[in-house]
Amino acid sequence: MFIVYSLIWRWVAEGYAHEEPGKGLFEVGERYFNMLIDRSMILAVEEPYHNIIYACRVHDLVLDMIHFLSEDKSFVTASNSNRTFPRTTTRRLAINNEVIEQDGSVANSSMQQVRSYNAIMCHFRVLPLLSNFKALRVLALEECTFMGSKQFSMKPEDYPYHLKHLGRLIHLRYLGISYQLESLEVPDEIGDLRFLQVLELGRSGIKKLPQSVGRLTQLKCLHFGGSSMGVLDWTNLTSLEALQLHHVSPDFLKGLGTLKELRELNLHFGEHNNMLFKDLMGRLVNLQKLQVIVVICWYQEDPEPWSDYAGSVALGHLRHLTVCGLLPGLPVWINSSCLPNLCHLSMQLKAMESQDMEILGRFSELITLCIHCKDGVVFPHTMEGAFPKLRHLGLRNSNQPRFVRGVMSSLECFEFTGLVRANGLDFHSLAIRSHLPSLEEVDAEFEGKTGMDSDVRQATLRHWRQARASLKHAVEIHPNHPALTSRGRQMDD
Known part of the structure; x- marks a missing residue:
């Protein structure tokens, strides 16, 4: 089973999705994905009761055909043993559940032809030397761990799993790292990757990003779970379509209004206050392509710092809205006139009035509704x-x-x-x-x-x-x- 979101961004990085007038690369990839479903080439996995396809799989017969064609055309080489030597013609290398030793064949092989290096649930003692890759477009380490990383007592840049020579991957489009990668750091030279489109570090354990990330003008997707994001210069990242940040500082909002291509925005604030929320809502008005908004603020029991934003937040493309932070009541801009295509709504409120459920009931496209209300949800007597x-x-x-x-x-x-x-x-x-x-x-x-x-x-x-x-x-x-x-x-x- 493959998560759809990651799959489509891989297609973008590999160059399978091409720009179309009025559409972003991810939207083009979504159309390709839906075409494969319509032709029964892949099977959709839907989140129950949500009308959301979050993953996909293939029938065993289709999987056998994929394996045969991949091997016949040297499209992908799948390695399931540390003793397997990749072909000299390998373009895409997939490694699953391996132990990568210091002198392992996969770790030390020169891979000048490899365009895609994917490791899933592998246990590394050393990363492959990145300078060996000359044509790499995709580098993905998913659910991987580094063995014995705590035993080293040296500078982070001297660790054998440090991303040394990352800046030499001049063709890199996709960099994805997830799970237990202790002490891993992103070097300043990441700013030299002028073609990088996807930076997926949401579950990497990496604590901060260098300021050079602000030079990645082609970046379309950035997921990061660390902190200190307020120091980045966002004025050059105008190509961003998807952005997820944790522990965001208020300074970040100053550059938010320039990211006019955003379709997805997921922000976690370490603290909240009245002005922060008003500033955020005011800047969202300019982001007319937004389809997903997730705002999470860690709040105390007292909701007073949150006050309603009285302005109009009319986002005609918005389909998913999550506000996790105790609001005193239903904001005036959450109505079917401002958000006509809203399908999924989740929020936390201090109190609700009877007319609030009537307002929510007018959303003609609403599929899921989750309300956390301290004082209880009031149901009116009639809402035919x-x-x-x-x-x-x-x-x-x-x-x-x-x-x-x-x-x-x-x-x-x-x-x-x-x-x-x-x-x-x-x-x-x-x-x-x-x-x-x-x-x-x-x-x-x-x-x-x-x-x-x-x-x-x-x-x-x-x-x-x-x-x-x-x-x-x-x-x-x-x-x-x-x-x-x-x-x-x-x-x-």
């Missing part, structure tokens, strides 16, 4: 025709959910987390076929404050049993007999 395409609903810290006829008629999965109280939870509306005719799965978690007092603990357990019994009964009498998962969770006082 609301949420016409919603397939997945997740409510956390919610009060009594109430479903009515003609609302969420396409709902297939309902996830619920609620605090049980003395009055219990009655799931009667969940049981009526005409209310949720498409329901297939229910996942519920009941929370209760048990404390140390035995009477409180016994009362909470009793409330849990009552809520579970009500939910079980509702599921059993529903004509679809949806699958049920229920559990209880203790909360501290």
